[in-house]
Amino acid sequence: MSEPLVRFIDVRKSxxxxxxxxRALNLEVANGEFLTLLGPSGSGKTTTLTMLAGFEQxxxxxxxxxxxxxxxxxxEKRGIGMVFQNYALFPxxxxxxxxxxxxxxxxxxxxxxxxxxxxxxxxxxxxxxxDRKPQQLSGGQQQRVAVARALVFEPRLVLLDExxxxxxxxxxxxxxxxxxxxHERLGVTMVYVTHDQVEAMTMSDRVAVFSAGQLRxxxxxxxxxxxxxxxxxxxFLGESNILPGTVRExxxxxxxxxxxxxxxxxxxxVGTSEKVNLAVRPEKIxxxxxxxxxxxxxxxxxxxxxxxxxxxxVRLEALGQEDFIVKFANAPGHAALEPGGAIEIGxxxxxxxxxxx
Amino acid sequence: xxxxxxxxxxxxxxxxxxxxxALLMLALLYFVPLGNVLLTSVTDPKPGLQNYGLLFTSxxxxxxxxxxxRIAAITTFFAxxxxxxxxxxxxxxxxxxxxxxxxxxxxxxxISVLVRSFAWIALLGTQxxxxxxxxxxxxxxEPVALxxxxxxxxxxxxxxxxxxxxxxxxxxxxGIDVGLVAAARSLGASRFQAFRMVFLPLxxxxxxxxxxxxxILSLGFYVTPALLxxxxxxxxxxxxxxxxxxxxxxxxxxxLAATLMIAVLGCLWALSRVIDVKRLFGA
Ligand SMILES: Nc1ncnc2c1ncn2[C@@H]1O[C@H](COP(=O)(O)OP(=O)(O)O)[C@@H](O)[C@H]1O
Ligand SMILES: [Mg+2]
Numbered sequence: 001m002s003e004p005l006v007r008f009i010d011v012r013k014s015x016x017x018x019x020x021x022x023r024a025l026n027l028e029v030a031n032g033e034f035l036t037l038l039g040p041s042g043s044g045k046t047t048t049l050t051m052l053a054g055f056e057q058x059x060x061x062x063x064x065x066x067x068x069x070x071x072x073x074x075x076e077k078r079g080i081g082m083v084f085q086n087y088a089l090f091p092x093x094x095x096x097x098x099x100x101x102x103x104x105x106x107x108x109x110x111x112x113x114x115x116x117x118x119x120x121x122x123x124x125x126x127x128x129x130x131d132r133k134p135q136q137l138s139g140g141q142q143q144r145v146a147v148a149r150a151l152v153f154e155p156r157l158v159l160l161d162e163x164x165x166x167x168x169x170x171x172x173x174x175x176x177x178x179x180x181x182x183h184e185r186l187g188v189t190m191v192y193v194t195h196d197q198v199e200a201m202t203m204s205d206r207v208a209v210f211s212a213g214q215l216r217x218x219x220x221x222x223x224x225x226x227x228x229x230x231x232x233x234x235x236f237l238g239e240s241n242i243l244p245g246t247v248r249e250x251x252x253x254x255x256x257x258x259x260x261x262x263x264x265x266x267x268x269x270v271g272t273s274e275k276v277n278l279a280v281r282p283e284k285i286x287x288x289x290x291x292x293x294x295x296x297x298x299x300x301x302x303x304x305x306x307x308x309x310x311x312x313x314v315r316l317e318a319l320g321q322e323d324f325i326v327k328f329a330n331a332p333g334h335a336a337l338e339p340g341g342a343i344e345i346g347x348x349x350x351x352x353x354x355x356x357x
Numbered sequence: 358x359x360x361x362x363x364x365x366x367x368x369x370x371x372x373x374x375x376x377x378x379a380l381l382m383l384a385l386l387y388f389v390p391l392g393n394v395l396l397t398s399v400t401d402p403k404p405g406l407q408n409y410g411l412l413f414t415s416x417x418x419x420x421x422x423x424x425x426x427r428i429a430a431i432t433t434f435f436a437x438x439x440x441x442x443x444x445x446x447x448x449x450x451x452x453x454x455x456x457x458x459x460x461x462x463x464x465x466x467x468i469s470v471l472v473r474s475f476a477w478i479a480l481l482g483t484q485x486x487x488x489x490x491x492x493x494x495x496x497x498x499e500p501v502a503l504x505x506x507x508x509x510x511x512x513x514x515x516x517x518x519x520x521x522x523x524x525x526x527x528x529x530x531x532g533i534d535v536g537l538v539a540a541a542r543s544l545g546a547s548r549f550q551a552f553r554m555v556f557l558p559l560x561x562x563x564x565x566x567x568x569x570x571x572x573i574l575s576l577g578f579y580v581t582p583a584l585l586x587x588x589x590x591x592x593x594x595x596x597x598x599x600x601x602x603x604x605x606x607x608x609x610x611x612x613l614a615a616t617l618m619i620a621v622l623g624c625l626w627a628l629s630r631v632i633d634v635k636r637l638f639g640a
Contacts, residue, residue, distance in 0.1 A: 053543055075542040088540035092558040101554070102544040149544065 004028035005157060005189050006052065011061030013047050021047040022213045025061070029191060030205075031156075034183050035218075036192045038200040039210030040236070045193045048210070049159050052191065054078050065157065076105075081150030081158040081188075085165050087142045089134035095145050096121070096130030102153040120148040123182070140171045147179070151186065161193045176203055197237050201225070209233050229270050231355045234279040241285075241324055243278040247354060254349050261320040266295050266349040273356025282313070282327040284351035287337075291346030300324065300345045302337050312337075318345055391618075394611045401608035408612035418613070421596040428507065428582070428592060429575035432514040436571045437564060439515065440522025444563075447523070448530045459527075462520045470517060474584040477513045478504055505587025513585040514578060521574065522567045529563025562632045569628045573621050593617055 006029035013022040022044040029035045037045040050056045052063060054075035062071045070078055081102075089098050096117050097104075103113045121127055124144035134142055143163060150158050160179075164172045180203050183190050194200050200207045201221040208218040209232070217224060217233050228234040231242070245259040247269075255269040257278060267278050291297045300318035311329050314337055318324040326345065337343065398408055411418050447458045465473065480487055483500035491497045503509055533556065541551035579594035586592075593613055600610035 055539055055543070075539075076545050076547055078543075079545065080543065082540070082543040084536060084540060086534070086536060088534065088536045090537060090541070090555055092555070101541070101546070105541075105544065105546040105550050105554070153545065 003031060005031040005033075005066060006191070007064040008048070008052075009062045009064070011048075011051065011058045011063060013044075013051060013056065014059045020059075020213050022051075025215055027208060027215060027218065029157075029189060032187050032189055034180070034190045034192065034203060034205045036194060036200040036204040036207045037210060038194060038197060038207050038236075041195055042212075043210040044213040045195075045210055046161055047213075049161050049191065049193055052157075053080055053082050053159055079153070079155050081153070081155040083143075083146045083150045083158065083160040083163045085162040087134070087146040089142055089145055089149075091134060093134075094130060095126070095132050095134060095137070098134060098145055099130075099149045099152050101149065106153065116152055120152040123151070124148045124178075139167055140175065143167065143175060144178075147182070151182070151188065155188070157189045157191070159191050159193075162195070163192075164194075164199070172199070179203065201237075209236060211236070228279065228353065229355065231277050231279065231357065234353070234355060239282055239325060239327075240279040241282060241321075243280070243319060243321070245276060245278060245354075247274050247276055255354050257354055259319060263298065263319055265352065267352040267354040268349060270353050271356040276354040276356055278352050278354055280347055280352045282325040284347055285326045286346045287326065287328070287343055289344075291344040294346030295349050296352065297344055297346030300343055302339050302341045302343060304339060305337050316343070316345065395615055397607055398611035398615045401611070408608045409616075411609060411612065412616065418596075418609075421591050421593050421613075424591060425576060425593040428510060428514065428578075428590070429572050431511055432518055432575045433568050433572045435511070435515045436518035436522040437526075437568055439519050440526050440567060441560075441564070443519070443523045444526035444530055447527055462523045465517070465520055470580050471584075473517065474513055474581050477509065477516070477585055481509060481512065504585055505589065507586065507590050509585035509587070510582045510590045510592075513581040514575060517581065518571045518575060522571055525567035525570055526560065526563045529560055529566065533559045565628065565632055569624050573624050576617060576621065 006027075008025045008027040011022060011025040012020055014020050025048065027048075037048055039045050047056065051058050054070070054073065058071060062069055064070065065078070065080075089095075090101065093101065099120050100113045100117045103116060108116075117130065121130060124147055126141060126144055126148070129137065129141070134145060137145065143166075146163070150160075163179075164175050167175060176199060179190075179192075182188075192200075192203065204221055206218055206220050207224050209216045209224065211232050216230050217228065219227070224233065225237050228237065228240075234240045235242070243259055243265070245257040245265065248256045248258050248264070250256075250269050253269055255267055255276075257265050257267050257276060259265060259278075265278055267276075285291075286294055298318055300316040302314060303317055303322065304315040306313040306315075307330075309330065311327055314326045314328075315322075316324040316326060324345075399406060401408075412422070443458070443462065447455050447462075450458060479485055481503035482488070483502070485504075487503065488497075488500040492500060503512065537555055537559070538551050541555045542548070546554065577594050578592060579598065582590050582592045583595050594617075597610045597613045597617075600606045600613070
């Protein structure tokens with residue numbers, strides 16, 4: 001990661017003077033990075049993006065782009081490209097005029113605008129559609145026009161607020177790929193907002209997880225999934241088995257945790273809290289003979305087996321819980337499981353994180 | 358399938374039966390007199406188109422026509438200008454303020470045109486508060502003639518027409534996504550550029566619609582020009598009234614009424630060619 005392009009420093013935003021839509025935000029976006037803001041609806045993602053775009057002013061704190069403090073710079077002076085969820089294409093202009101708009105307001109010469117628009121259209125594979133009106137295009141095509149329009153004036157930074165939210169699944173996946181490809185080819189920094197965790201995981205260099213106006217964790221997708229440092233992140237990204245307990249001892253980054261049912265589990269220590277929730281991913285759990293080799297292993301009873309095609313999902317009764325989930329690949333020679341049968345489950349300390357509240 | 362069709366048909370039948378009395382009333386009270394007017398215009402005093410010929414030969418008819426079109430056009434211009442500003446401010450205001458402003462715009466509808474005309478005479482007259490203030494502040498040496506002339510007619514008519522312009526423009530502006538202006542700004546447009554290149558073009562249908570509506574309504578004005586013009590500003594409607602009430606030239610009067618109606622229909626037809634009228638009024 002190179003030096004940061006964007007820095008949020010102690011940024012807080014309150015619309016009504018009472019509740020904070022965003023608070024205590026410290027976040028850096030590296031030059032050339034694809035950073036995704038991920039979180040449930042109302043968690044402050046759009047607010048963060050609109051402060052960066054300049055539509056809203058932070059209530060407190062500063063925002064830097066490069067060496068410049070842009071906290072109070074007006075929208076049109078920021079030179080940041082933006083793609084809106086509803087595309088926001090100008091219905092009174094053709095596709096070509098839409099894409100040429102940022103160049104026209106910069107008083108570029110007509111011939112130069114024309115050649116840049118042609119290139120931008122080719123970039124998003126919409127050659128020959130310059131003279132159509134946006135209303136005559138499909139949703140996916142309109143989205144491409146919006147992307148071309150945000151990129152045509154060669155901004156260093158492009159913001160995208162749930163740009164694929166209105167598209168159907170297949171088109172979404174294709175557009176995800178194309179956006180990612182554009183990002184790599186142009187080397188432009190992108191800040192992307194979504195509430196779709198799969199989208200965030202597949203596209204991003206790093207993901208920033210928000211909840212209730214607070215940035216919870218920023219990390220590369222894999223790291224975020226494997227090493228969540230809060231219960232919220234562990235639950236929000238993928239699935240986790242959660243076991244509440246109390247820390248008894250800590251040693252070498254690990255800790256011994258006594259569960260509410262009395263069993264002891266060795267886990268990876270995160271933070272310093274006494275009361276913890278252990279989080280174990282369903283696919284990290286070994287079954288049968290493989291479980292015996294793990295530092296944590298317990299007896300369990302099969303309740304339900306669901307066949308999902310490429311994988312199997314098993315619901316177990318274990319450690320006093322009735323919905324302990326285990327997932328494993330539908331590979332040759334996997335254990336045969338019947339509801340009601342007894343089985344051993346186990347996991348490593350590395351795959352189990354003791355998370356504070 | 359078949360019985361469903363028959364049911365459908367009988368439902369249509371019942372529907373027509375309900376509407377029929379209203380249609381008959383409309384025909385009787387509207388189309389019969391209208392037909393009469395058209396008929397009179399080509400039969401009185403003797404059959405033929407000589408009444409319509411007056412459009413090309415009579416200077417007094419032509420003068421009334423020119424005055425009418427000029428006043429209607431100037432009224433339309435100012436009503437659109439003021440209406441645009443009010444509608445724009447309304448759209449930008451909070452929901453609460455919007456509601457207050459809407460009531461403010463609608464309020465004049467509940468006051469008769471007659472009352473409003475007299476109010477203007479009182480306000481704008483040589484002894485009125487406006488002239489008194491102008492003289493008192495030394496802005497003018499003697500009272501300005503603001504009423505009993507064309508200026509007075511225009512002031513009164515613009516006042517009556519602004520709400521129509523506001524309502525039409527407001528309906529149109531509300532249909533414009535605010536996000537578009539925001540998008541324009543984020544792409545580098547100044548406030549003014551965003552307005553001129555994005556917002557203004559999107560309100561053109563509203564301007565055309567409001568303009569046509571105000572122009573058509575202005576063509577037929579009677580009370581306001583009669584009162585505020587002080588008898589010096591003769592518009593078509595008053596001219597027609599004079600022919601029918603005083604000089605008893607029914608043929609000339611009905612011919613002018615018919616001409617006015619044809620002009621209005623022509624305007625509406627032209628409007629329907631350029632924009633979707635139903636969408637304009639939010640239907
Ligand atoms: N323009 C606004 N005025 C008042 N409150 C707002 C406005 N925009 C967002 N909020 C509030 O701020 C919080 C965060 O919203 P937002 O940033 O839009 O979340 P997200 O994009 O993650 O769904 C929400 O509680 C929302 O109701
Ligand atoms: Mg949002």
